[in-house]
Amino acid sequence: MTAFSFDAVAAILLIPVGAAALLAAFPNYRVTARLNVAASFLTLLAALSLLVTDRPQPGQYLLVDDLNIVFIVLNTFVGFTTSVFSASYIAHELETGRLTVSNLRFYHAMFQIMMFGMNLAFVSNNIGLMWVAVELATLTTVLMVGLYRTHEALEAAWKYFILGSVGIALALFGTILVYMAAQPVVGEGTNAMVWTVLIVHAARFDPALLNVAFVFLLLGYGTKVGLAPLHAWLPDAHAEGPTPISAVLSGLLLNVALYAVLRFKLLLAASPDAIAPGPLMITMGLTSLIFAAFMLYRRRDIKRLFAYSSIEHMGIIVFAFGMGGPLANFAGLLHMVMHSLTKSAIFFAVGHISQVKGTQKIADISGLTETHPGLGWALVMGVVAIAGLPPLGIFMSEFLVVSSTFARQPLLAIPLVFGLLLAFGALLLRLTGVAFGEPRGSTAPAEASYVPMYSHLALVFAAGIYLPPPLVTWFQHVARILG
Amino acid sequence: MHGLTFDIAHLLAGGLVLVSFMMLYQDRLFALINVFALHAVVLALSVAWQAYIQDAHHLYVTAAIALVFKAIVIPVGLHRIIQRLGIHRDIETAVGIGPTMLAGIGLVTLSMVLMLRVTPEADPLAREDLAFALSIILLGLLVMVTRRNAVSQVVGFMSLENGLVLAATGAKGMPLVVEISVAFSILIAFIVIGVFLFRIRERFDSVDIGALDDYRGERR
Numbered sequence: 012m013t014a015f016s017f018d019a020v021a022a023i024l025l026i027p028v029g030a031a032a033l034l035a036a037f038p039n040y041r042v043t044a045r046l047n048v049a050a051s052f053l054t055l056l057a058a059l060s061l062l063v064t065d066r067p068q069p070g071q072y073l074l075v076d077d078l079n080i081v082f083i084v085l086n087t088f089v090g091f092t093t094s095v096f097s098a099s100y101i102a103h104e105l106e107t108g109r110l111t112v113s114n115l116r117f118y119h120a121m122f123q124i125m126m127f128g129m130n131l132a133f134v135s136n137n138i139g140l141m142w143v144a145v146e147l148a149t150l151t152t153v154l155m156v157g158l159y160r161t162h163e164a165l166e167a168a169w170k171y172f173i174l175g176s177v178g179i180a181l182a183l184f185g186t187i188l189v190y191m192a193a194q195p196v197v198g199e200g201t202n203a204m205v206w207t208v209l210i211v212h213a214a215r216f217d218p219a220l221l222n223v224a225f226v227f228l229l230l231g232y233g234t235k236v237g238l239a240p241l242h243a244w245l246p247d248a249h250a251e252g253p254t255p256i257s258a259v260l261s262g263l264l265l266n267v268a269l270y271a272v273l274r275f276k277l278l279l280a281a282s283p284d285a286i287a288p289g290p291l292m293i294t295m296g297l298t299s300l301i302f303a304a305f306m307l308y309r310r311r312d313i314k315r316l317f318a319y320s321s322i323e324h325m326g327i328i329v330f331a332f333g334m335g336g337p338l339a340n341f342a343g344l345l346h347m348v349m350h351s352l353t354k355s356a357i358f359f360a361v362g363h364i365s366q367v368k369g370t371q372k373i374a375d376i377s378g379l380t381e382t383h384p385g386l387g388w389a390l391v392m393g394v395v396a397i398a399g400l401p402p403l404g405i406f407m408s409e410f411l412v413v414s415s416t417f418a419r420q421p422l423l424a425i426p427l428v429f430g431l432l433l434a435f436g437a438l439l440l441r442l443t444g445v446a447f448g449e450p451r452g453s454t455a456p457a458e459a460s461y462v463p464m465y466s467h468l469a470l471v472f473a474a475g476i477y478l479p480p481p482l483v484t485w486f487q488h489v490a491r492i493l494g
Numbered sequence: 495m496h497g498l499t500f501d502i503a504h505l506l507a508g509g510l511v512l513v514s515f516m517m518l519y520q521d522r523l524f525a526l527i528n529v530f531a532l533h534a535v536v537l538a539l540s541v542a543w544q545a546y547i548q549d550a551h552h553l554y555v556t557a558a559i560a561l562v563f564k565a566i567v568i569p570v571g572l573h574r575i576i577q578r579l580g581i582h583r584d585i586e587t588a589v590g591i592g593p594t595m596l597a598g599i600g601l602v603t604l605s606m607v608l609m610l611r612v613t614p615e616a617d618p619l620a621r622e623d624l625a626f627a628l629s630i631i632l633l634g635l636l637v638m639v640t641r642r643n644a645v646s647q648v649v650g651f652m653s654l655e656n657g658l659v660l661a662a663t664g665a666k667g668m669p670l671v672v673e674i675s676v677a678f679s680i681l682i683a684f685i686v687i688g689v690f691l692f693r694i695r696e697r698f699d700s701v702d703i704g705a706l707d708d709y710r711g712e713r714r
Contacts, residue, residue, distance in 0.1 A: 139670040143677060150681065173647060176681075177635065180654055183674070184631060187661045190668050191616060191624065199667025219612035 019064060020073055020134055022057035023087065026050055027127035035120035040105065040112050043119045044098040050123060051087070051094040054130070058087040069207045074136030077489050082133045082270050085348055089262045089355050090126050092463035096359045097122070097255035099460040103366045104253070109159060118158060118253070125151040125259070132267050136206045138186050141274075145182070145267060149175045149235065152264060156252035167247035174244040178234025182271070185227030189278070192220040206274065213281035221278070221285045228275045229291060235268030237322050238329060239299040249318035250371065254362030257314055261321040262355035266347060269325070273332060273493065280335075280494045292333030293423065299326030300430040307437035312371050313364070316441060317357055320397055323434050324350045330427065331412045332493065334419065340490035342411035349404040349471055350397075356467035357393035360386050363459040368452040373441060378450030383457050389464045391446050396471050398438040399431060404474035499547045503619055506540035507626040507660060511602065514633040514653055518598050519591045523576050523645055527569045530649045534564035537656045544663045547619075553663055556675045560659065563679050564652065572645060589640045601632040623664025630657030652682060 030050030037043045061083065066075045075083075101118070104110040110118070128148030135141040153175065157168030186204075193203040196215045202208050213221075234241040249257040276288045303323035310316040328350065331343030364379065364386050365371045379387030396403040409431060416424040513533045520526040538561035545553030589597075605628035613621045634654025638647050655678050662671045 137670075139674070143670070143673070146677065146681075169644070173638070173651070176651055177638070177654075180631065180651075180658055183658050184628070184661060187658070187665050187668065188624070191613070191620065191665050194666065194668075195615070201669045203667075204669060217613075217615060220616070223608065223612050 019057045019060045020067060020075060023054050023061075023083065023130045024127060024134070026054045026057065027123040027130065031120045031123035031127065034123060035116055038112065038116065040101070040115045043116065044101060047119050047122060048091070048094045048098055051091040051126065054126065055087040055091045058083050058130075069136050071201055071205055072137050072140055073134050074206060075134060077485075078273075078492055079133045079270065081344065081348070081486075081489055082266060083130065085266070085351055086129055086133065086263050087126075089351055089467075090129075090259065092359075092467065093255050093258050093262075093355060094122070096258070096362065096460055096463045097253075099458065100253070100255055100362050100366070103458065107366075110253075114158060118155060121151045121155050122255075125155070125264075129263055129267050133270060137201070137204050138189060138206060138209070138274075139204045141271060142179070142183055142186050145232070145235065145271060146179050148264060148267060149179065152248070152252075152256060152260060155256045156248045158253055158256075159251070161251070163247075164251040167244075167251035171244040171248040174234060174241070178231045178241065180231070181227050181234070182231025185224045185231055185275075188220055188224035188227065189275070192216040192224060209278060210281055213278050214283060216282055216285075218282055218284035218286075221282055225275055225279050225285070225288055226291070229272060229288075229295070232268045232271045232275075233295060233329075236265055236272065236325050236329065237299070238295045238325065239302040239322065242299065242303075242322050245322060246315045246318040249321070250312050250314040254314070254358055254365070257318070258355040258358035258362070261318070261358060262351040265321065265325055266351060269328065269332075269347065272329070276332070277492075277494065289333045289335050292329050294333075296326045296328070296330030296333055297423070297426050297430070299323065300330065301326075301426060301433070304430045304433035304437065307434055308440075310441070311373055313361055313373050313376065313441075313445070314358075314371055316373065316438075317354065317361065317397075320434065320438065321350075321354055323430070324354070324397070326430075327409065327412060327427075331415075334412075334416060334423075335494060336415065336419070337487065337490045338411065338415040338418075340493040341486055342408050342415060344486050344489060344493075345474075346405065346408035346412065349408050349474060352467040353393055353396045353403075353405060353471050356464040356471070357390065357397060359460075359464040359467075360389040360393060363457050364390065367455060367457045370452065373445060375452055376445050377448035377452070378446075380446050382450045382452075382454045385461055386457055386459060387446050389461070389468065391442065392468050392472075393464070394438050394442045394446075396468065396475075398435045398442075400435075402472070402475045404471040407475050407478075499543075500619060503540070503543055503547065504622060506536060506543055507623055507664075509536050510540060510656065510660060511626050511629050511633070514630050514637075514657075515595070515598055517637055517649070517653060518594050518633065518640075521591070523643070524573065526646055526649055527572050527576075530653060531565045531569040533653055533656055534560050534568075537659060538565060540660060541663050544623075548666055550667070552672050555672050556659060556663065559675050559679055560656070563683075564656070568652070568682065572649075576645060594636065594640050598633055598636055601636060602629040605629045605632055617666065620664045620666060624661055627657045627661035627664065630654070630660065633657075648682070655682070 034043050034046060061075060061080055101115060125148050128144050132141050132144035135144055153168050153172045156171055157164050190203050193209055193216060196212045197203040197208055237245040249260055279285045279288045299322050303319045306319045328343050328347050331339045368376050396405050399405050399409045413424060413428060416427055513536055516529050520529055538557045541553055541560060542557040545557060606625050609625035609628050631654050634650050634657060637650030641647055659675050662668055
């Protein structure tokens with residue numbers, strides 16, 4: 012039993028690597044698009060098998076515990092649906108000549124390497140290895156953001172690369188400081204970087220060093236999470252890259268960085284004399300939320316609009332985890348899952364919409380529910396969900412965040428609710444024009460893959476109405492771990 | 495620990511900070527790259543010295559990478575690129591040299607105050623290395639912020655990364671140091687020089703990031 016479950020961890024790492032090699036080798040894009048889907052599906056199955064089998068003992072490098080398994084399953088699931096969406100998206104890009112067949116080989120291989128990097132970051136038990144994995148995932152996305160080679164795409168990729176590198180450098184410095192703090196207690200060598208060892212001994216680490224380390228880690232990985240004021244790369248990277256990449260950036264890569272922040276937050280919480288990480292995270296979360304909510308009003312590009320919405324939601328999630336406690340952590344976790352599902356569904360819809368209409372400008376897209384009801388209603392549902400209207404899942408998680416804040420820090424709830432309402436107004440304002448106005452632009456039928464977006468939306472809808480008790484107990488358990 | 499070995503380590507790490515300062519006031523690309531090559535040589539010496547006093551042989555690999563790759567291959571490559579692009583003119587700094595130097599002094603003070611205060615119990619050598627390393631990282635950031643040219647931003651990033659390598663080697667017995675320095679070298683070689691500079695030039699005939707700024711998608 013243990014042997015099989017060890018295989019599952021190996022599988023979620025090796026399948027993407029093997030697939031990347033295969034995808035780079037095959038020239039035929041029809042075959043590779045399907046292969047990409049198949050590989051992502053197998054990875055998802057391997058991740059799901061982690062849920063039912065025994066977990067392996069944590070080693071020096073790899074670890075599966077209750078916390079990261081949530082992230083792994085979410086990651087592989089959205090990775091799989093994105094690969095399905097990507098198959099129909101790129102077929103259209105080839106027709107219009109925006110991408111060539113050789114671009115696609117590169118794109119597919121990079122997609123799988125990115126999945127590998129993200130999975131590795133989740134299962135790594137070693138803070139050095141986690142850093143390497145996050146860096147790998149970032150670099151592959153930089154390359155994919157620049158895929159179209161246009162003026163704007165290159166600017167976006169360059170900005171992403173520079174800011175991402177600075178973030179990653181700060182995170183590495185923080186990682187080195189954690190090692191320095193651990194070394195006198197744990198001893199030299201690999202053990203002082205192993206997560207499970209660190210958390211046991213964290214109480215005896217030098218608190219001052221740990222404090223400084225956490226600031227660097229929060230800034231470094233926070234750049235990746237897209238927290239204001241370090242978010243500048245995010246809207247450009249979302250708007251100019253291929254839309255499947257926008258979906259995984261918002262839905263997954265931000266979570267990877269968030270996961271890293273959470274791990275180190277736990278470490279800090281285990282040390283009694285260190286500063287409380289909460290207030291720092293609350294400040295950054297609230298800043299991002301309110302800043303992004305204001306920025307939503309001035310957007311003219313539809314992908315940029317939703318990129319700012321991602322900053323807003325990451326702000327809410329970081330705020331919730333910063334508040335801490337079982338209820339706020341539960342809300343944060345639920346919100347993260349709901350946001351990943353909804354935002355990637357929105358990007359799936361937006362990707363097809365901008366292909367059909369031939370533009371990403373909000374002003375040029377109008378009356379979608381009449382011309383393309385399938386896409387239009389998906390977008391309506393997605394935006395209603397992301398704006399936090401009942402009965403969808405995000406309403407529930409936002410409600411939990413707000414009510415837990417009211418119960419404990421009523422003053423903090425005021426800016427929180429203000430930001431939420433502001434964002435709500437902006438999103439609905441834009442939605443009415445895009446979905447219901449006078450039909451404008453091309454009315455050609457769309458060859459879209461509806462399954463990924465509607466399956467995500469159905470899950471979000473179902474979660475808003477009824478959360479199965481096993482899921483609730485599971486999330487409650489994880490929320491307790493998060494302290 | 496105190497005595498000659500400590501003094502030499504201190505001298506080399508301090509020298510690295512000094513070279514970082516030299517980078518701040520270079521207003522020609524070739525000069526900037528030469529200073530960076532010097533930076534890499536000092537780093538290589540510093541890492542090799544650490545390898546010797548810690549008796550950690552794998553650090554010699556890191557030192558060799560610093561020497562061969564960062565002090566020779568990258569500067570030569572950058573020289574070629576600059577010549578081919580014909581941009582060996584002055585580089586415009588976004589901020590004047592005076593304020594930049596003052597900001598640099600402020601950053602070094604900040605990192606000294608911060609790191610020396612939080613690490614009273616650490617090994618004195620590692621402690622000073624960390625303080626110097628943070629100074630170099632912040633100075634590297636300053637170079638990136640004050641330059642608008644893609645090549646000099648890359649140079650700033652590489653000097654920042656040298657600071658990280660110094661910190662990692664100073665932390666005694668830290669695993670993965672060699673791997674991290676290899677990963678960084680690959681990152682720099684492939685991504686920066688290969689992909690970006692080539693394409694930025696291909697599309698814009700300029701490596702001035704300012705030329706990229708004219709599109710913001712929103713404002714115009």
